[in-house]
Amino acid sequence: MSQRDGTAFARGRDPGEVVRAGMxxxxxxxxxxxxxxxxxxxxxxxxxxxxRRRQQQLVAALKLGADVDExxxxxxxxxxxxxxxxxxxxxxxxxxxxxxxxxxxxxxCECPALVHQQHDTAVTAHAEAIDIDPxxxxxxxxxxxxxxxxxxxxGSWSRTVRSASFWRHLRHRVERLDDRQLDVSAVDVLxxxxxxxxxxxxxxxxxxxxxxxxxxxxxxxWPVSRADADWLLEEAAEPLYEELESLVGDLHARADSDDPxxxxxxxxxxxxxxxxxxxxxxxxxxxxxxxxxxxxTAVVLNNCAFRRFLDDGKYDNTVQAWxxxxxxxxxxPMTEETIDTNRQGMRRAERELNDVWALALKLQRxxxxxxxxxxxxxxxxxxSDDDPRGAVQRMLADLGGGAxxxxxxxxxxxxxxxxxxxxxxVVVVAMLVFCFLLQGDR
Numbered sequence: 001m002s003q004r005d006g007t008a009f010a011r012g013r014d015p016g017e018v019v020r021a022g023m024x025x026x027x028x029x030x031x032x033x034x035x036x037x038x039x040x041x042x043x044x045x046x047x048x049x050x051x052r053r054r055q056q057q058l059v060a061a062l063k064l065g066a067d068v069d070e071x072x073x074x075x076x077x078x079x080x081x082x083x084x085x086x087x088x089x090x091x092x093x094x095x096x097x098x099x100x101x102x103x104x105x106x107x108x109c110e111c112p113a114l115v116h117q118q119h120d121t122a123v124t125a126h127a128e129a130i131d132i133d134p135x136x137x138x139x140x141x142x143x144x145x146x147x148x149x150x151x152x153x154x155g156s157w158s159r160t161v162r163s164a165s166f167w168r169h170l171r172h173r174v175e176r177l178d179d180r181q182l183d184v185s186a187v188d189v190l191x192x193x194x195x196x197x198x199x200x201x202x203x204x205x206x207x208x209x210x211x212x213x214x215x216x217x218x219x220x221x222w223p224v225s226r227a228d229a230d231w232l233l234e235e236a237a238e239p240l241y242e243e244l245e246s247l248v249g250d251l252h253a254r255a256d257s258d259d260p261x262x263x264x265x266x267x268x269x270x271x272x273x274x275x276x277x278x279x280x281x282x283x284x285x286x287x288x289x290x291x292x293x294x295x296x297t298a299v300v301l302n303n304c305a306f307r308r309f310l311d312d313g314k315y316d317n318t319v320q321a322w323x324x325x326x327x328x329x330x331x332x333p334m335t336e337e338t339i340d341t342n343r344q345g346m347r348r349a350e351r352e353l354n355d356v357w358a359l360a361l362k363l364q365r366x367x368x369x370x371x372x373x374x375x376x377x378x379x380x381x382x383x384s385d386d387d388p389r390g391a392v393q394r395m396l397a398d399l400g401g402g403a404x405x406x407x408x409x410x411x412x413x414x415x416x417x418x419x420x421x422x423x424x425x426v427v428v429v430a431m432l433v434f435c436f437l438l439q440g441d442r
Contacts, residue, residue, distance in 0.1 A: 037101035122156035313391025
């Protein structure tokens with residue numbers, strides 16, 4: 001961006017908004033990497049004349065492809081030009097960059113040396129923490145901790161932000177820059193926004209981490225209010241929320257039509273890891289939005305277990321595992337109650353289906369296959385969509401009569417409770433039909 005662009009940046013803008021916009025430019029993991037003083041190698045107290053002189057040196061060196069390590073920390077001509085736009089353009093943007101640059105020894109500001117040392121320790125530690133090797137960060141978070149640089153950065157910045165001398169120094173810098181676009185109101189804006197900006201690199205790392213909980217807990221060490229921290233967490237988690245809400249919504253619709261094994265495989269492979277990351281950022285106990293996502297996932301698992309049971313009438317290990325997972329994710333009392341009702345209903349229904357099969361076999365021995373088939377078809381006709389029709393159809397197939405149609409399921413995507421009455425319905429129908437068919441033998 002040219003110097004003319006930097007001027008356009010400020011034209012017609014509220015002074016406070018210019019400062020906020022400058023802070024937004026730096027927000028995130030590149031907080032220090034894009035600092036104008038770091039890119040140019042200039043001290044935070046450089047005047048316009050010194051900045052222009054260094055600009056000429058760097059531009060000439062970069063144009064010739066010379067080694068610029070001693071002149072600045074960047075070999076990217078665009079980044080260098082953008083850095084000088086900050087230093088020679090709007091002083092409000094420059095002041096923001098000064099906050100995150102090394103100050104060195106006091107130079108006419110009358111600050112105690114400790115203030116500058118404390119500030120520079122915070123800047124150095126924070127920059128190092130942000131640039132920690134991802135593998136090292138992963139190993140630390142897997143152990144439930146954060147690397148020491150993060151603790152040092154949090155403690156140093158907390159002391160710096162709470163120091164009256166720190167803010168006096170910034171007001172001194174406003175006076176020293178002596179520009180009509182800049183007044184002490186810029187310092188007031190910085191005071192309100194700086195704590196939030198400081199934690200954004202940590203939040204950005206947490207939002208993309210496999211184990212975000214230690215990073216999230218680390219926010220408590222920073223000088224940011226609880227309300228602001230919660231808001232920033234929601235903001236950082238928004239992409240993950242959107243991804244999960246779309247995925248769970250799709251699986252919610254598919255749970256009543258697709259192969260339940262395929263749907264549950266998607267839950268395990270895609271939903272569960274993302275949901276674990278989300279809970280590491282914003283636990284369900286403190287967020288209705290997270291709780292709703294957990295509960296909708298529970299509904300998907302419950303409905304898949306229900307469909308699988310309808311297909312084969314077996315309350316096997318797979319169905320039990322799906323219901324157990326659903327129960328662990330459920331956050332709504334009605335969902336929890338429905339899962340428990342379905343669990344009990346499936347147990348009873350499986351026992352009654354075994355009794356029906358035993359009756360069918362006995363009837364086949366006494367009256368022949370046709371009588372057994374009629375017995376099962378009568379039961380099938382009296383079954384509803386929420387009964388395990390697939391199990392009875394397989395009984396017919398095992399007798400040699402063939403199935404009478406595809407297993408039917410409902411179209412709704414809400415939590416299902418029909419299996420809770422299967423046991424009673426099946427056994428009553430079975431006993432009545434059996435008695436009717438055996439009348440001639442009594």
